[in-house]
Amino acid sequence: MSDFSRRLIAWQHKHGRHDLPWSGADPYRVWLSEIMLQQTQVATVVGYFERFLVRFPDIAALAAASQEDVLALWSGLGYYARARNLHRAARIVMEQYGGQFPRQPEQIQQLPGIGRSTAAAIAAFCFNARSPILDGNVKRVFARQFGMDGDPAARATEERMWQTAQALLPAAAAMPRYTQALMDLGATLCTRSRPRCDQCPVAASCVARAENRVAELPSPRARRVKPNKSARYLLAWRGDEVFLEIRPPAGIWGGLLVPPEIPPDAVAADWCRRELGLNVAFERELAPLRHVFTHFVLDMRALVCRVQGSANLAAEAHGRWVKAGQLAGAALPAPVRLLLDAALSSARRADSDIAE
DNA sequence: AAATCGTGGAA
C-alpha cells in the first residue's frame, strides 16, 4: 500500500465524515446515494434520500412502482435520467439477480445509470472490491497532489488518473474507508476554493503545494456560451385542475409533467382548440421566469387560461388533469413548480380582491 | 468525442 493511501485512511478514521445517512448502509441505500450524488451536493441530496426511502424502502418496492411515482420523488433534484435509469435497474436486479444486488464491479456497471466510478464506489463500500473511483473529488485531489495538468474532463487526463487511482489502492479490507477518505478529503479539505492545506494529511507530498500552484489546479474546464431559448406555456385550468403533458423520454425533463408548450407564432386559443380540443378563455399572463440550465438559458412565459365547457376528451390523449392539491407530490421540474405556484397564488389574490 | 442532461450553493 502507498504512503498516500495509508495517510488518507488514518485521517478518515479521525477526521472524515461518519454520520452521512448512507454510510455503512446496505447496497440499495449505497446505490441510491451514489446515483443521487452524481453532480449533486451532499446537502441537497440528504432530504431527497430520506423521502425516497420512506416511499421505496427496498429494491422490490422501487421495481414495483410506476416511473411517474419514482420521478415524483426525484422532482426538483434534476438530471431525471438518473431516476429513470434507477427504476429500470431495480427491475433488472429483481428479474436477473433475484433481488440481490450484484457484487462484481463489472456486473454492477452493466446496470443502467451506473458508470465505472459509481460501480467502483458501490463495490468498494459494500463488498470490499479493489476498484478505484474517479469522481470530481478524486480528480481535484490527484491534480493537486501529483501536479497533473490538463482539462480533467479530457480523455488523456482521465486515463492517467484512472491508472494512478488503480495503483494507489489499499488492501481489500481497507477499501471502504479509503474510498470514503478520497471523497471526504476532496469535499472538506481539498476544496475548489480556499483549500485547508494546513490540515491536509498529504500536504507534505503535495506537488501543487510545493510548487505554489494550489489555486491553479485542477485546470478549469473549458466553458461554452449558453444559447438563449424561450418557451410559452399554457396553464389551462378547469376548476381546480390544470392540464399537464408527459414529456418524451429523450430530451430535457424526460418523463416529467409539464404544461403544453405553445409555438411562438401561434394564437394561444386557436392552437389550444386545434391541438388539444380545448376551448379556453385567456385570463392573464404571469411574470416571465428565467431558468438557467447547465447548457442553456430558458425564458419562460405562461398564459393562464380557463377551460370553457366540460367535455375535453381530445385533451386527455395528450396529457392529464392534475388537481392543485396533487401538485406538491407530482413529477414536476423545479421551474414548472414555480410557475404553477405563481399561478395559484395570483389566483388566490384575485379571489380575495373579488371578495373585498 | 463532444453534447446533453438540472438545480442550487458558494464565492
Place this chain on the structure above:
DNA sequence: TTTCCAAGATT
C-alpha cells in the same frame, strides 16, 4: 450579478 461546478453517465 456572474461564474463555477458538485460522489457522472449516456450517446
